[in-house]
Amino acid sequence: MSSPPLLEIRNLTKRFKDRPAVENAGFTIARGEFFSLLGPSGCGKTTLLRLVGGFIPPDDGTIFIDGEDVTTRPPEKRLVNTVFQSYAIFPHLDVAGNIAYGLRSEGVAAAERERRVTEALHLISLSGYGRRRPHELSGGERQRVALARALVKRPKLLLLDEPLGALDKHLRESMQIELRQIQREVGISFLFVTHDQEEALAMSDRIAVMQHGRVLQVADPKTLYDAPNSRAVASFIGTMNFFHGRVIGSDGAAVVVDLPDFGRLPVPKNGGDNFAPGTMVTVAIRPEKVTLSPVPAPGSVEGRIASITYLGDRSQIKLAVGTGKIPVTAILPQEQSIQPGADALYVSMPAVSILLLRD
Ligand SMILES: Nc1ncnc2c1ncn2[C@@H]1O[C@H](COP(=O)(O)OP(=O)(O)OP(=O)(O)O)[C@@H](O)[C@H]1O
Ligand SMILES: [Mg+2]
Incomplete structure (x- = not known):
């Protein structure tokens, strides 16, 4: 028997004051897949991410994680973690404290916490930075700490909402490569939001192109480029x-x-x-x-x-x-x-x- 996809959303719809922000969205994400939501500002990317994360309830549709219907489960019961656009790390905690934060609230013992923080610091190439304060880090380093804080909890799926949006072009490009390497190393599925088509093409295994709350096409980068299914997709990609x-x-x-x-x-x-x-x-x-x-x-x-x-x-x-x-x-x-x-x-x-x- 083949195992179910890591994530499956079916007919997902969310309206705000009767206006659909996400309409009838459906796709699956495989284990270990780097999957991006790509579309212009206001097309519903963040809303779709918040639905998957469990921060808002859908008006219609179903969300399965690992074959289980999680549509009505709260965020902490979904094995999903989120990295937001404005890398929210705590200024009053050092790097290690930031990374350990979620583990502490989960009741993970001190020795295990320390082991996992060391491992996470190594993963993001910041070994030895544990005692640094956030204001002593560059933008890219802070973003990596936010990533480590989400990964250390070992989610099945990581949601990333324009995590590189605040970085300048040069740093953004090196972080794209680094993020992709880290994702391959941990093997966790990523659902990555961006409105930058080059970023989506460079990083993703597959991309869902969205417009006006609808998913227009789901395909790998080459197919989207060579065989867009509509004028809207063709004009958005390249x-x-x-x-x-x-x-x-x-x-x-x-x-x-x-x-x-x-x-x-x-x-x-x-x-x-x-x-x-x-x-x-x-x-x-x-x-x-x-x-x-x-x-x-x-x-x-x-x-x-x-x-x-x-x-x-x-x-x-x-x-x-x-x-x-x-x-x-x-x-x-x-x-x-x-x-x-x-x-x-x-x-x-x-x-x-x-x-x-x-x-
Ligand atoms: N809490 C809310 N209440 C009312 N309308 C909302 C709410 N959140 C989002 N919307 C509307 O839903 C639509 C989709 O918003 P969303 O934030 O999902 O877009 P987005 O694709 O993430 O855009 P961006 O690239 O600018 O972040 C927009 O028209 C937005 O104004
Ligand atoms: Mg958004």
């Missing part, structure tokens, strides 16, 4: 060109789409979706998949260069095609730089790189 068109026919595994500025293009159906002639669709392509050539190529259209932005190892080129209403963005590696003085290039969208999204 940059994407979108064009609006109409299906005019079908040809085996491809449909033929008529785009105002590009003409007719065969596009793979990706999946079993049935796109009948007349259906309005959005065609999407990543900037790095757009190809540019100084001479016409089969299926290419002429693009007038509107801007070139140098990005170090790459350049971003914006081009106007056809009526010029919707610019095409392309990314070129630096070695393929554009001839000085060029004002037009031929733009192609390779069919294999085009995504077809329903409007």
